[in-house]
Amino acid sequence: MKLALKAIGHGFLGRPVFEHVDLALASGEVVALIGPSGCGKTTLLQIAAGLVEPLRGRVHRAYRRHAMVFQEPRLLPWMTARDNIGYGLRASGAERAMSADVAARRAAEVGLHARDLDKYPAELSGGMRQRAAVARALAVEPDVVFFDEPFTAVDVGLKRILQDLVIAAAARDSFSALFVTHDLAEAVRVAHRLVVLGGNAQGLVADRRIDGTPGARGNREVFDLVEAWSGEPAFRELFDGERESAA
Ligand SMILES: Nc1ncnc2c1ncn2[C@@H]1O[C@H](COP(=O)(O)OP(=O)(O)OP(=O)(O)O)[C@@H](O)[C@H]1O
Ligand SMILES: [Mg+2]
Structure with a gap:
C-alpha cells in the first residue's frame, strides 16, 4: 500500500464535506x-x-516522493519550459546539467520539441503548457x-x-x-x-x-x-x- 486514508472526515466553517472516507492506493x-x-x-x-490537515481520520503514506498536476499548468512565468520541468529536481538539490538532461528526456516523452524548451510559458500554447506540467511531475520520478x-x-x-x-x-x-x-x-x-x-x-x-x-x-x-x-x-x-x- 502506497497511501491509505482512514476514516477521513472534513468540512469548512462547521459544514461537513465528507465523513468516514476510507481509500487506499496500491503500488x-x-x-x-x-x-x-x-x-x-x-x-x-x-x-x-x-496539503490540508483533515479534521478527522488519518493518512498513512508509504512513499518517498509525490507530484501533482492541476487543471491549470501553474508554470513559473519567469522560467523557460526546461527550467520549469526541472524545477522539482533542482529544488531537491540536483545539479543544473542533470536537471536539464532529465527535463529534455521528460519533455520528449510528453511530445514537446527540443526547441520548445527555451521558450517561456507565455510563448507556449495551452496544450504545450499542460504537457510541460505533466513532464514536470514525472521528472521527479514520483511514487x-x-x-x-x-x-x-x-x-x-x-x-x-x-x-x-x-x-x-x-x-x-x-x-x-x-x-x-x-x-x-x-x-x-x-x-x-x-x-x-x-x-x-x-x-x-x-x-x-x-x-x-x-x-x-x-x-x-x-x-x-x-x-x-x-x-x-x-x-x-x-x-x-x-x-x-x-x-
Ligand atoms: N478553503 C475553503 N474554505 C471554505 N470552503 C471550502 C474551501 N475549500 C473548499 N471549500 C468547500 O468545500 C466543498 C468541496 O470543495 P472541493 O473544491 O473539494 O470540491 P470539488 O469536488 O473539487 O469540486 P469541483 O468539481 O467543482 O472542483 C465546496 O462546498 C467548497 O465550497
Ligand atoms: Mg475540484
Whole structure:
C-alpha cells in the first residue's frame, strides 16, 4: 500500500464535506476519483497529498516522493519550459546539467520539441503548457502522482493524447495515482479502479474495479462501461448537474 486514508472526515466553517472516507492506493495502482462539483474531490486530494490537515481520520503514506498536476499548468512565468520541468529536481538539490538532461528526456516523452524548451510559458500554447506540467511531475520520478482534473481545460483531441501519455508513464514507471476527474469516460480509460464521492456529505458511494488494463481497453469497451454505469444510482448524481446546466 502506497497511501491509505482512514476514516477521513472534513468540512469548512462547521459544514461537513465528507465523513468516514476510507481509500487506499496500491503500488502501481491508478484510482480515478469522480463526483459532482463541490462534493469535495479537490479537498480529499489535498488531504491525501498532505496539503490540508483533515479534521478527522488519518493518512498513512508509504512513499518517498509525490507530484501533482492541476487543471491549470501553474508554470513559473519567469522560467523557460526546461527550467520549469526541472524545477522539482533542482529544488531537491540536483545539479543544473542533470536537471536539464532529465527535463529534455521528460519533455520528449510528453511530445514537446527540443526547441520548445527555451521558450517561456507565455510563448507556449495551452496544450504545450499542460504537457510541460505533466513532464514536470514525472521528472521527479514520483511514487505517487495526484491529478486534479488535469485535462479538463484542453481540447478533445489533445485530451486523449495526454491521457495516453499518463497511462503509458504509469505503466512504465509504475507510480500510483489518484486521478480526479468529472469525466466518467476519462476515468474508465486511465484507471484500474474507480471511486465515486457522493454529494451532500455522503462519502464514497461506489468503489469499482475496472475490467482490463488502462491503455488496453478499446473505445467500445470504454463506451459500453460508461453507458452501463451512468444508469446506476451511484453515478446518476454526476450527470444531474450536467443536465441542469445543459437545460
Ligand atoms: N478553503 C475553503 N474554505 C471554505 N470552503 C471550502 C474551501 N475549500 C473548499 N471549500 C468547500 O468545500 C466543498 C468541496 O470543495 P472541493 O473544491 O473539494 O470540491 P470539488 O469536488 O473539487 O469540486 P469541483 O468539481 O467543482 O472542483 C465546496 O462546498 C467548497 O465550497
Ligand atoms: Mg475540484
